[in-house]
Amino acid sequence: MRNRRPFIWLALAALLAGLATAQANTTVTFWTAYSSDGPEVKQLETVIIPAFEKAHPDITVKHVAIPYNDLHQKLVTAVAGGQLPDLVRSDIIWVPELANLGVLAPLDTSMSDFKSLADSVFPGPLATNYWKGHYYGLPLDTNTRIWVYDPATLTKLGMSGPPKTFDELKSMAAAAKAKGVYLYAEGGTGGWNILPWIWSGGGSLTNDTYTKASGYLDGPKSVAAVQMLVDLYKADEMPNIIVNPNGGLGTYDGIFQGKYASTLDGPWMFAIFGGAHPDTKLEGSLIPAGPGGSISVVGGEDIVMTQQSKNKAAAEAFLRFLLSDEAQRAMAQAGQMPVLKSADSWLPSIHDYYATYLKQIATARPRTPTPKWPQIDQVLNTEIAKAFQGSETVQQALTNAAHQIDALLQ
Amino acid sequence: MLPTRSTHSSSSARKGGARTAGSPRPPSARRRREILHAYLFLLPGFALFALTILYPIVRAFQISLFHWAIVPGTASTFLGLQNYAHALHDPIFWRALANSGFYMAITVPSQIVLGLLAAVMLDARMPARAIFRTLYYLPVVTSWVVVSLVFRYLFITEGGLVNWILHDTLHLVPTNINWLGARWSAMVALGILGTWKGVGWSMVVFLAALQGVPKALHEAAAVDGARAWDRFVAVSLPAIRPVVAFVTVLLVIGGFNVFISVYLMTGGGPVDQTQVLLSYMYRQAFSFLDFGYGSAISFLLTLIVFVISLAQMRLFRRPAGAS
Amino acid sequence: MVVGDRNQRRALMALRLILLTAGVVVMLLPFAYMVSTSFKPNAMVLEIPVKFFPQHPTVANYVTAWTSNRFARYFLNSVVVAIGTTLAALLLSSMMAYAFARFRFPGRSILFGLILIALMVPTMMMLIPQFLLARDLHLLNSLWGLVAFYTGGNLGFNTFLLHSFFQDIPSELEEAMVVDGAGPWTRYWRLILPLARPALATAAIFTFLGAWDEFTWALTIINDPSKYTLPIAIALFQGQHSTSWGLVFAASVIAIAPVLVIFAIFQRQFVAGIAAGAVKA
Structure with a gap:
């Protein structure tokens, strides 16, 4: 852009460039939000990266783990500063935003073997990389939320199993409350948290072409589904972390302490829990079904390469390796669901909880694919929280949210 | 930081220059x-x-004044004062301003009163005086990051120390308070942190000022039979009035500058309820890449700080600084 | 009457001590709780009833923080940045202060006025343009970027502080050196700086602590974990799903220990610095 660098900088840059080529070893920087409190970082850094570096002795992979809550802001700041790494494991909902900013390399034109890689993965997760005519990444892992519970707590409550329907959820939550336990804890009011209930209740966020939220998000079925949660919360049958993810007792700690019986979460929860509290055996089941069935939300991460990467060839090599059977199996051990079509056959044998996830993901839906998703999510968070706090009715809150989202979808 | 001496400071330089006239x-x-x-x-x-x-x-x-384009190759659009107009119509901006005001309403009076109280009590010959002073000052020198995380931990709803004391031990409240989950209670928690961290500073400044009050004044008042409290009101307080004004100005400015504790304790949440001006500015700039709007917010903040400091200096007359 | 007076005075003193001690308890409680938590195994961290003395104390958190989480590296980065900032800021600001205190030159009051006005501008207000500037200067994601902007940020206050101190140094001393033929550099280096040692110590301590604790700028420009300073390392050291408080506080104790040591040693300068015109918070 502006090249007013004094001569000394040029000289220094030349010197550094000279040093870098003299070393002949390329470094690929890879940002992720793999959690260090579970086995994910360990699996990547002690199994996958060493295996890759052994096969490619001229490439060093530098992994940077950033907490999920900070990663989006770090990415955006890095975009502004031109400081992006070579590869990013991006939440699927950020890919349109990053692609729209023009900072991602379109892999379908830059990678010669893109087509064969794309053919090896599930089409649903692959589609999350598509933005305005190009694929800007490849799926790395997929997931969804299921009902996760501690069977020991349910037994203590005299319950034989998890709720299978909305009605069972309501009656069991009241029964659990009578014994001082929250049946269901939820850690927020964003799309990830609330959409499974709206969809299972037969409602929706937008029309099928993602152009309009009014009439959908504030339609009667969506309202009824959110109303059910608000009623639970107002009856003190859900803990306050739904409006207060920061200060309350987190879902993990609450379930461990037996104060919460269940939550909705992805497969990593089993891996992290197994490491932190080996004596607590969690189990999973499908999300309680409402008028719309049992519909969860698709989550997952894509791997994207940045335009500014100076080591595209090396980055591609690592990207390819991450999609190999070997790497996908290794991360599946750590609770990351693979995206390879071929994984269907071996996945349930790695951990038995994957069977439920596979069943749930078959009907799960994606969040709205738009660069404005972070803002939409912010609107959902803000407005739905008002319904929980009681400053607005559910209908008011969802109508307000729908109007704001309409504007964002324009 | 106050420009009291700069105006008449050139005399020595002039003198120094004049002496070299022998060359x-x-x-x-x-x-x-x-x-x-x-x-x-x-x-x-x-x-x-x-x-x-x-x-x-x-x-x-x-x-x-721009819709500032961050990504190389895109053009910035000139907006004039539109970012400022946007702020004035943005409910979250006003809420952030109100939150900053609420924060100051807690932290400024409490730091002045408690700091003055501690200073008065320490302004006497007494055992362990230096130790007291040191311990009160400890939070001041501790990093904002660390104390913010500590207070977030103290104010956790279930299992946090504050609720344990209030609810489980003293039974002052019927249920655990959801401190960081609602706007006002979260702002109170932030205000408590601000007071706790800052009271040692105002105490040290006041103590220095009190020790500068001439002993003769006190003795004269004592001879007149004035009691300790009357002596304080009649002698000490007027003498340190400029310092009180000075501390007030700095505390108000400090209150507008609160950021790290908000960022780390509530993140401006739940859902923007506890945003203050700076946390909202940071979010606009570094989460939404709206550098123009972020700059407008911070420029408005600067204007407010300027106006308030000038008004306060006028109001309290020429503050002599604490020197 | 005299006896009654003495009794009253004693009662008053006792009341003072009680109140002051109560205040100290409030001041120290959070620290005590932090230290206690740092010795707790993770599962015991949010236990009710609260225990100030952990049942099964462990140093595992410290070991983990120092070894597997590279806190040694962050510690070193913080040391380098804080010392670099302190040296640069002291040298540059004392030179400026000397010029303002001892010379007359065109633009003097305007330049000094700019420094005073800039002191009133909130630091965070400059964050966005500073970020763009650092990008254009290729100072993002580098410790140099921290040192350069921390130094710049400290110049105003230090210049002001040292300027008032330099003015109080009698000019007769300098005139004597002038007679001996000493130029301004010699006078600055041999006379002014040694005489201003107390003020320099005060400035050094506050600059060092400011750089040691700085969070926002570092959070904004540093991406590479090998360049993290302690505050960002601690703040970014939270799990995605649950926070390991024991580990966070072990790291925090490591970060504040040097500050407390410095504070304990240089208390006098702290108090002097605050009394001499208070410090920009």
């Missing part, structure tokens, strides 16, 4: 040399200062 050179050449030396002493520091501080201040205003 044979003509005055103009000597002056030129003096000026050259002065600029040489100034140059490296002032260049860095101009580059990293003055230029950004001007640039902030410039950016605030």
Whole structure:
């Protein structure tokens, strides 16, 4: 852009460039939000990266783990500063935003073997990389939320199993409350948290072409589904972390302490829990079904390469390796669901909880694919929280949210 | 930080210059040399200062007039004052301003009263005085990051120390308070942290001022039979009035500058309920890439700080500083 | 009457001590709780009833923080940045202060006025343009970027502080050196700086602590974990799903220990610095 660098900088840059080529070893920087409190970082850094570096002795992979809550802001700041790494494991909902900013390399034109890689993965997760005519990444892992519970707590409550329907959820939550336990804890009011209930209740966020939220998000079925949660919360049958993810007792700690019986979460929860509290055996089941069935939300991460990467060839090599059977199996051990079509056959044998996830993901839906998703999510968070706090009715809150989202979808 | 001495400070320099008149050179050449030396002493520091501080201040205003394009290759759009108009119609901006005001309403009076109280109690010959002073000052020197995380931990709803004391031990409240989950209770928690962290500072400043009050005044009042409290009101308080004003100004400015504790304790949440001006500015700039709007917010903040400091200085008259 | 007076005075003193001690308890409680938590195994961290003395104390958190989480590296980065900032800021600001205190030159009051005005501008207001500037200067993601902007940020206050101190140094001393033929550099280096040692110590301590604790700028420009300073390392050291408080506080104790040591040693300068015109918070 502006090249007013004094001569000394040029000289220094030349010197550094000279040093870098003299070393002949390329470094690929890879940002992720793999959690260090579970086995994910360990699996990547002690199994996958060493295996890759052994096969490619001229490439060093530098992994940077950033907490999920900070990663989006770090990415955006890095975009502004031109400081992006070579590869990013991006939440699927950020890919349109990053692609729209023009900072991602379109892999379908830059990678010669893109087509064969794309053919090896599930089409649903692959589609999350598509933005305005190009694929800007490849799926790395997929997931969804299921009902996760501690069977020991349910037994203590005299319950034989998890709720299978909305009605069972309501009656069991009241029964659990009578014994001082929250049946269901939820850690927020964003799309990830609330959409499974709206969809299972037969409602929706937008029309099928993602152009309009009014009439959908504030339609009667969506309202009824959110109303059910608000009623639970107002009856003190859900803990306050739904409006207060920061200060309350987190879902993990609450379930461990037996104060919460269940939550909705992805497969990593089993891996992290197994490491932190080996004596607590969690189990999973499908999300309680409402008028719309049992519909969860698709989550997952894509791997994207940045335009500014100076080591595209090396980055591609690592990207390819991450999609190999070997790497996908290794991360599946750590609770990351693979995206390879071929994984269907071996996945349930790695951990038995994957069977439920596979069943749930078959009907799960994606969040709205738009660069404005972070803002939409912010609107959902803000407005739905008002319904929980009681400053607005559910209908008011969802109508307000729908109007704001309409504007964002324009 | 107050420009009290700068106005009449050139006398010594002039004197120093006059003495060198014994040298044979003509005055103009000597002056030129003096000026050259002065600029040489100034140059490296002032260049860095101009580059990293003055230029950004001007640039902030410039950016605030644009829809600033961050990504290389895209053009910025000139908006005029539209970012400012946006702020004035943005409910979250007003909420952030109100939150900053609420924060100051907690932290400024409490730091003044408690700091003064501690200073008065320590302004006497007594055992362990230095130790007390040190311990009160401890939070001041501790990093904001650390104390913010500690307070977030203290205010956790289930299992946090504050609720354990209030609910489980003293039974003052019927249920655990959801401190960081609602706007006002979260702002109270932030205010408690601000007071706790800052009270040692105001105490030390007040203590220094009290020790500067001439003993003779006290003795005269004591001879008149004035009681300790009356002596304080009649003698000490008027004597340290300028310092109180000075501390107030700095506390108000400090209150507007609160950021790290909000960022780390509530993140401005739940859902923007506890945003203050700076946390909202940071979010607009570094989460939504709206650098123009972020700059407008911070420029408005600067204006407010300027107006308030000037008004307070006028109000309390010429504050003599604490020196 | 005299006896009654003495009794009253004693009662008053006792009341003072009680109140002051209560205040100290409030001041220290959060620290005590932090230290206690740092010795707790993770599962015991949010236990009710609260235990100030952990049942099964462990140093595992410290070991983990120092070894597997590279806190040694962050500690070193913080040391380098804080010392670099302190040296640069002291040298540059004392030179400026000397020029303002001892020379007359065109633009003097304007330049000094700019420094005073800039002191009133909130630091965070400059964050966005500073970020763009650092990008254009290729100072993002580098410790140099921290040192350069921390130094710039400290120049105003230090210049002001040292300027008032330099003015109080009698000019007769300098005039004597002038007679001996000493130029301004010699006078600055041999006379002014040694005489201003107390003020320099005060400025050094506050600059060092400011750089050691700085969070926002570092959070904004540093991406590479090998360049993290302690505050960002601690703040970014939270799990995605649950926070390991024991580990966070072990790291925090490591970060504040040097500050407390410095504070304990240089208390006098702290108090002097605050009394001499208070410090920009």
